Amino acid sequence: MKIRIYDPQKDSDKTFWLPTGFLFSKAGMHLLAKSASAQARKDYEKKLETIWRTRDELDVDDLVSLEDVQQAERLDPPITEEQAREMFAALKDSKYLMHGLPLFSLESTKGFRVRIDL
Amino acid sequence: MTDMKSLSLGQRIQALRKQQGLTQEALSEMMDVSPQAVSKWENAQSCPDIMALPRLANCLGVSIDLLLTGADAAATTDVPARKPEELIVRMAVEEPGEVRICINLPFVFFRYAVLYNMLSFTFNADGDEISPATVQALHDLDYKAIVQMIESGVTGKLVDVNDASIKLAIWTE
Numbered sequence: 007m008k009i010r011i012y013d014p015q016k017d018s019d020k021t022f023w024l025p026t027g028f029l030f031s032k033a034g035m036h037l038l039a040k041s042a043s044a045q046a047r048k049d050y051e052k053k054l055e056t057i058w059r060t061r062d063e064l065d066v067d068d069l070v071s072l073e074d075v076q077q078a079e080r081l082d083p084p085i086t087e088e089q090a091r092e093m094f095a096a097l098k099d100s101k102y103l104m105h106g107l108p109l110f111s112l113e114s115t116k117g118f119r120v121r122i123d124l
Numbered sequence: 125m126t127d128m129k130s131l132s133l134g135q136r137i138q139a140l141r142k143q144q145g146l147t148q149e150a151l152s153e154m155m156d157v158s159p160q161a162v163s164k165w166e167n168a169q170s171c172p173d174i175m176a177l178p179r180l181a182n183c184l185g186v187s188i189d190l191l192l193t194g195a196d197a198a199a200t201t202d203v204p205a206r207k208p209e210e211l212i213v214r215m216a217v218e219e220p221g222e223v224r225i226c227i228n229l230p231f232v233f234f235r236y237a238v239l240y241n242m243l244s245f246t247f248n249a250d251g252d253e254i255s256p257a258t259v260q261a262l263h264d265l266d267y268k269a270i271v272q273m274i275e276s277g278v279t280g281k282l283v284d285v286n287d288a289s290i291k292l293a294i295w296t297e
Contacts, residue, residue, distance in 0.1 A: 109229070
């Protein structure tokens with residue numbers, strides 16, 4: 007799974023990769039849900055702004071901290087392991103249908119963009 | 125009602141886009157092109173790529189014939205309907221002046237996400253949502269009914285919410 011983030015102020019983008027299976031882990035599902043919140047978006051934007059100013063490369067650790075994972079691990083899983091396996095297989099098996107469409111894209115009015123491709 | 129036959133292709137795209145209540149930005153996002161590209165189509169400075177015509181016609185809610193000529197073909201050929209398993213469910217949520225989010229899920233995956241309540245889970249995390257209006261709109265949707273509609277062969281635009289605080293559309297491709 008490829009995640010591309012574009013910063014309009016820098017007029018540049020950064021890309022990093024994440025195993026698709028992470029989405030279906032307990033931590034992945036809780037972080038995904040958390041990322042849909044307005045506050046989380048602002049937090050990530052702030053975090054990214056800092057990273058952009060200080061680093062040349064971006065990796066998963068910049069976005070998902072140990073605390074994030076530990077916090078998610080304490081919560082109940084939203085689906086069972088079997089259900090997660092079914093969903094993962096469905097996504098993997100139908101990847102060919104996407105024809106270049108992103109799984110997720112976000113664009114703020116400030117021009118900040120996130121795009122996730124399978 | 126605009127006479128589509130009397131319009132140029134660009135004028136027709138613009139008229140159909142407005143009929144659908146779409147801005148140039150919204151259409152560009154649905155088409156995965158820049159807003160400038162849509163503007164150029166409408167101002168006859170360029171034409172959409174031929175490979176993009178099926179998607180453009182789908183976004184504008186018309187047939188390719190109507191898009192290109194302003195009239196549906198008198199005689200049409202039956203095209204075998206695609207199986208639900210071959211469809212992508214596309215969701216676009218826009219909070220005007222804030223953010224626009226698009227989610228594209230293979231139908232098979234979407235069906236599981238509905239069955240296991242993953243959409244409700246994702247759109248309602250810890251009570252700290254995208255925005256109350258958006259969450260309300262997303263919660264008001266009957267996702268199981270959407271799955272049933274797709275399974276029974278309904279395609280194209282399935283949901284279209286358009287008010288001052290939120291624009292939400294769900295369609296299949």
